[in-house]
Amino acid sequence: MEYLKRIADAELELRLEAFGAVQIKGPKWCGKTTTAEMHAKSVLKMQDPDSRDGYIATARTKPSLLLKGPTPRLIDEWQVAPVLWDAVRNAVDERQMKGQFILTGSTVINNSEIMHTGTGRISRMSMYPMSLYESRESNGTVSLRELFDNPSADIDGIASGLSVEELIFAACRGGWPASLHNMSDRAKLMIAKDYVDVICDEDISRVDNVRRNPVLARLVMRSYARNLCTLAKKTNILKDVSVEMEGTSIKTLDDYIEALEKLFVIEDIPAWNPAIRSATVIRSGNKRCFIDPAIAVAVAGLSPEALSVDLKTFGFIYECLCMRDLKVYSQALGGKLSYYHDRYDLEADAVLHLQDGRYALIECKLGSRDIEAGAEHLVELRDLIHAHNQKNGYAQLRLPDLLIVLTGGNMAYTRHDGVKVVPIGCLKD
Numbered sequence: 001m002e003y004l005k006r007i008a009d010a011e012l013e014l015r016l017e018a019f020g021a022v023q024i025k026g027p028k029w030c031g032k033t034t035t036a037e038m039h040a041k042s043v044l045k046m047q048d049p050d051s052r053d054g055y056i057a058t059a060r061t062k063p064s065l066l067l068k069g070p071t072p073r074l075i076d077e078w079q080v081a082p083v084l085w086d087a088v089r090n091a092v093d094e095r096q097m098k099g100q101f102i103l104t105g106s107t108v109i110n111n112s113e114i115m116h117t118g119t120g121r122i123s124r125m126s127m128y129p130m131s132l133y134e135s136r137e138s139n140g141t142v143s144l145r146e147l148f149d150n151p152s153a154d155i156d157g158i159a160s161g162l163s164v165e166e167l168i169f170a171a172c173r174g175g176w177p178a179s180l181h182n183m184s185d186r187a188k189l190m191i192a193k194d195y196v197d198v199i200c201d202e203d204i205s206r207v208d209n210v211r212r213n214p215v216l217a218r219l220v221m222r223s224y225a226r227n228l229c230t231l232a233k234k235t236n237i238l239k240d241v242s243v244e245m246e247g248t249s250i251k252t253l254d255d256y257i258e259a260l261e262k263l264f265v266i267e268d269i270p271a272w273n274p275a276i277r278s279a280t281v282i283r284s285g286n287k288r289c290f291i292d293p294a295i296a297v298a299v300a301g302l303s304p305e306a307l308s309v310d311l312k313t314f315g316f317i318y319e320c321l322c323m324r325d326l327k328v329y330s331q332a333l334g335g336k337l338s339y340y341h342d343r344y345d346l347e348a349d350a351v352l353h354l355q356d357g358r359y360a361l362i363e364c365k366l367g368s369r370d371i372e373a374g375a376e377h378l379v380e381l382r383d384l385i386h387a388h389n390q391k392n393g394y395a396q397l398r399l400p401d402l403l404i405v406l407t408g409g410n411m412a413y414t415r416h417d418g419v420k421v422v423p424i425g426c427l428k429d
Contacts, residue, residue: 001182006035006134007429011332013039014319016072016099019123020092026127027264027291028106028203029195031177033076035127042069046080046417056081063087071100077104085118092121106322107207107262129175129292131328132321135163137170140428144329144411147420148358150360155420158412160345164426166368167316167408169304171321174236174294189303192294196221199265207262212255216245220256220301224266225296227282227288229319229349237288269323272338272351274397276388283341293320311341315366319349322364322406322424326352329429347377360402368409375419 008024015022024032037043044066046055058065060082067073067087078084088101103122132138141158162170172189173179179191200217223240238253260266268286273279290296296317297307307314307327326337334355341347350362361381363374382400389396403419412422 001192003034003038004130004134004136004177004180005125006031007131007328007331008035008125009038011125012036012102015125016102016121019100020095020098021088021101021103021118022105022264023105023118023120023122024127025105025124025264027129027144028198029178029191030127030129030271031383032104032106032127033074034177036074036076036104039136040072041075042071042103043074043076044069046075046077046084052080059083059087064091067091067101071097072102074102074104074106076345077106078271079107085122089118089121090368106264107203123311128324128328128332129294130177130324131175132170133163133325134328135170135175135180137166138325138425138427140426142422142426143428144326145333145429147402147404147422148333148354148360155412155414155422158426160410160412160423162408162410162423164311164408165304165308167318167425168307171293171314171317172297172302172304172307174292174297175324176292176294178413192292192298196298197262197296199263203263204259207259210259212259213245216241216248216252217243217256217260218357220253221260221265221295221299224288224290225300227291228296228316228331230288230316231283231285231324232284232288246268251270257421264291265295269350272340272348273406274340274385276384276397277342281342281344283343287339289320289323292324293317296320303310311366318366318408319364322362323350325424325427326350326362329427330354331427346380348381357398358401359398360404361400362402362404362406364406366408367408371405371407371421374405375403375415375417375421378419379417 003081012022012116024036063083075084092100128232133140139161142155146153174192176191179188200214204212204217219241223237234253241349242248250302267289269289270286273282273284330352336353338351339349340351348361349364352362353359361378363378365371365374385397385399405419405421406424407421409423412426414420
């Protein structure tokens with residue numbers, strides 16, 4: 001099976017050059033181990049059923065024995081024996097060499113289980129399911145990095161070959177590498193469905209060894225799917241869940257959401273709160289989001305056929321897909337995603353901040369009819385920031401470096417107001 005190069009490859013190489021060890025964190029089945037193996041010289045798989053008990057026993061008595069081998073040495077699912085974290089940190093200190101270890105895992109470990117954070121020794125990086133460019137469905141003719149470096153770049157006439165039907169299928173299938181194998185479309189769609197089943201029936205309880213109800217886990221995820229890419233409050237999600245699971249408390253809901261976050265299933269988008277309006281005007285709640293749009297599709301029981309005649313619902317799925325791809329594409333630039341929304345309904349679906357202070361205001365609009373409204377929001381928000389700067393000379397806010405409407409359409413162009421209209425099927429890192 002051909003290895004499809006990941007955007008995370010370059011980041012992993014750079015971190016191995018700079019640090020003694022690198023931890024890759026992210027959801028199950030997103031390709032962490034496969035990518036790490038491409039860079040490793042030896043591999044230790046802690047969940048190998050033939051050796052797991054022996055590995056755990058060794059970790060209890062002398063964990064340094066598990067670290068022996070050609071470097072970089074990959075320790076897959078290291079959290080099975082959390083003591084390995086401190087063993088790796090200690091080995092890095094002793095060896096005083098870069099690129100010694102790669103740690104991969106699909107759950108967040110409680111900090112109380114490790115003695116030292118590993119700061120300066122173990123670098124952390126995230127990995128996501130595959131973007132459309134990595135799965136070779138985006139032609140990559142528009143580079144996010146190049147747009148930031150040259151905002152006046154001519155993109156007029158650049159075209160995407162991705163139809164709406166193909167975009168819907170890609171979102172329903174998700175960015176799981178296993179779903180790109182040579183198989184029928186029905187089989188590809190089964191990957192996300194099985195992922196949801198495993199999360200609800202097994203992993204939700206295994207993540208921290210707390211017994212949880214699979215039915216309630218599915219209800220929480222289904223409510224998230226119904227409220228995908230909205231600012232739904234937890235009280236509303238609780239009300240939704242309680243219709244079928246009466247007696248569920250907010251404390252229980254918080255526990256299930258926290259477990260799903262530890263499993264990298266849920267990754268909400270935080271609010272951006274610039275000082276351009278009163279704090280009471282700007283929404284500050286999280287935008288509800290899954291790590292991959294296919295999770296929402298699977299848990300809600302949707303299908304490409306159903307979404308092709310319900311483009312309003314698909315609009316929320318599409319926005320989740322855009323969030324996933326933006327996270328992947330901006331990784332090397334240190335990108336962080338937030339959103340802006342105020343009570344006057346002025347919004348930006350995504351605010352992409354780079355490490356160097358540059359940022360883009362982005363609207364995700366599936367169809368061409370919505371592009372105008374999205375562009376107007378972006379221009380109005382830019383003008384609001386400009387007006388704030390003129391009024392408050394002592395508290396200048398940086399103006400956005402880019403205004404982008406990400407569309408499911410086919411043609412890229414720059415509008416007269418400077419807004420870049422970019423098909424998601426053209427975008428790359």
